[in-house]
Amino acid sequence: MDHIPLKRPHFFFTTAPLPCPYISGRLERKIVTELNGPDAEMLHEALSRAGFRRSHSIAYTPACPGCSACIPVRIVVNGFAPDRTMRRIAKANGDLIGSQVPARATAEHYRLFSRYQESRHGGGDMALMGFYDYRSMVEDSPIDTFLVEFRRPDGTIVGACLADRMSDGLSAVYSFFEPDMPKRSLGTFVVLWLVQEAERLGLPYIYLGYWIAESRKMSYKARFKPLEAFGPNGWRPLEIA
Secondary structure (H helix, E strand, O other): OOOOOOOOOOOOEEOOOEEOOOOOOOEEOEEEEEOOOOOHHHHHHHHHOOOOEEEOOEEEEEOOOOOOOOEEEEEEHHHOOOOHHHHHHHHHOOOOEEEEEEOOOOHHHHHHHHHHHHHHOOOOHHHHOOHHHHHHHHHOOOOOEEEEEEEOOOOOEEEEEEEEEEOOEEEEEEEEEOOOOHHHOHHHHHHHHHHHHHHHHOOOEEEEEEEOOOOHHHHHHHHOOOEEEEEOOEEEEOOOO
């Protein structure tokens, strides 16, 4: 892993145990640190390459008692080739226009976010987020963050993705889309767009966050090959039995 010098020390904290949102019956704990000050970008780069993720101005990694199910993964852009299903999904969404916009919360985006949460994650904490909570998620970033929005030719928005720019790739922070368009497979299409954008920019990786073998919500990530996982020996090809 590259050594990135930081200008000042940073402190890390462990959160209290909470019910795991992905695997029933397990507890979740995290190691967290704040991303702030003049070296926030460098710290984010260093921690992302060590398997951390960003939320608002916080970087975190799981530290769950007796569990190591969350595996940081990233797509190797140079070796990626869409499979037959992905090519079909790309074709099905050929009418959509993807464009980058500043990371600013809008009422239009929030309505789409709320529909997605109510349909996919009803009862979860994010489904209870009001507009100001959503705005905090989008805008409270100390690093280079942007939104990608996907619209039909008539201007109707059907999907969006919050993402971070890094020196070695793009990091998908959170995506949401119209829940009543299952044939479009918009979640997969968003990742395909990010891969294409990283290829255009000459960036080697797409950071996808955590893959959990026991979680159906996370299973789609394993289809993006080649995929690397972060472990005790650094980034290595993900091997799935």
